[in-house]
Each structure stands twice: as C-alpha cells, then as structure tokens.
Amino acid sequence: MDALFYVIPVLIIAVLLFAAVGVIRRARAANRAWSSGLTAEARCLRTYTTTSGGSGDTSVTTRLNHVYEFTTREGRTVRFEERGGPGTVLEGDIVTVYYTADHPERATAEAPARGKLLARTGAALAFFGVFIAFCVGFIVVTHEAFSTAGDFMSP
Template identity: 60%
Template sequence: MAVLFSIVPLLLIGLAVCGAVVVLRRARQVSSAWSSGITAEARCIRSYTTTSSSSSGDSSVRTTLHTVYEFTTRDGRVIRFDETDGPSTRVEGDIVTVHYLPEHPERATAKLPAPGKLAASTGCALLFIGVFIAFAVFLIVVANSAGSMH
C-alpha cells in the first residue's frame, strides 16, 4: 500500500512539472511576440465558448472563451489562430492588432501588451503548481514514514 502512496504522488508531480513547462513556454512565447515580434491587423473570425466539468465530482463548471483570428503575414501567408480568455466584448468582424514572431506566426497573440499582468498570472500559476508538488511530496514522506513504523 505504501508503494501506491509513493507512485501516485510521483505521477502527479510529473504531470505538475509538465503543466509548469506549458505555462512557462506560453508566457515566453507571448512575451517574445510583444517585445521583439511584428504586428499585423487581424480580423476576428468567430468566438465561441467551451465548458468543462470539475473532475472532483462537484457541480462546478468552467467556461472558457475562445476567439479565432485571421491575419496575413508580411510574406503573404494567411494565418488563422485560436486564443483563449480574450475580451468578451470582441465579436466577429472586429479588427485587432496581433503580435507575432516571423518564424512562428501561428503563435500570435491578440492580447494587449501587459508584461506585469503576464508575470503575475504566470507567477500565480507556478505558485499553485509548487503548492501542489509540495503536497505530493508531503504524501510521499507521510507514506514512507508510516510504512517504516510497522
């Protein structure tokens, strides 16, 4: 039984580390697009929402707003991308400025440059992941110390 309480938290730690990598990668992409990217005018093609239920069994539902944009790069390629959690007032046909890196235009962002907000949200996500990892380590320590008492 102690093995189960060691393996499951280790798997959860692995998932948490993967989540941290995803958070850091996206923050770096957005920051790079803002600071050294180029801009283009994009048109909002559509917006839609997705919902997901809580995995903990309660009745809470998370709704995510998606907005699809299309723009033409300086070299003439038409790029379409989907971005989450944009302004809810954005509607089909709106023209917005997007920031992108020429080598990765599919990673464009229509979010207004806000480095402080990006740093704060990334920091909060990493803090949450860190607390999650600490709890998993705590479970491993408790399982191993309880197993050594018998």
C-alpha cells in the same frame, strides 16, 4: 499496496510539472510576440465557448475562445486560435495581433501587459509548487510510516 502511496503522488507531480512547463511556454511565447515588434491587423473569424465542470457539486466554467486570421509582412496568411480572449471582441472585429517572424502561428491578440503576464505565470507556478510540495511531503511521511511500521512487525 505500499507502492500505491508512492506511485500516485509521483504521477500527480509529473502532471503538475507538465502543466508548469506549458504555462512557462505560453508566457514565453506571448513575451516573444510582444517583443518582436511585428504587428498586424487581424479579423476575428469566429468566437466560441468551451465549458468544463458541472458534474455533481462542481460549478460550470465557461471560457471564450477566438479564431483570428491575419497576413504577415511577407504576405503569408495565418489563422490561429486564442483561448480566454476578451468578451468584447466579436466575429468580424479587427484587432491588432503580435507575432514573431519565425512562428507567426503563435501570435497573440492580447495587448502587451508584462506585469500581468508575470503575475499570472507566477501565481500558476506557485499553485503548482504548493501541490508538488504537498505530494513530496506525503511521500516522505508515508515512507516514514511504512519504515516504522516495518520495525514493529519484525520478530
């Protein structure tokens, strides 16, 4: 039973670290696409929304997604999805996308905004860091509580 107080926080830490790696990867991919200097005109093929939450007392969150298609300078046709795009882009609209030559499928239609990217990434990592620190603190306090409880239980 005591192991439960260690296993659950460690699992939460693992999930948070996995999410942090994902945030960093997405930020680096966007920055590489912006820095590559390669752009193309892309057509928005489809827009759709995804919803989450709404069970019990939680609010519903809706996210707009876009599917774009463009042709690279080499003539390769690439289709990609981007989450959380602007609501002003509709099906059939033409937008500028930024991509790298080696991974054009990781393109982004988001306009270069390094400060915004840094702030968004930093805020997410700080959020994850607070919860990781809480979990570590919980493990330490729980360990101390079990250690002192064992002293009182021994004959």
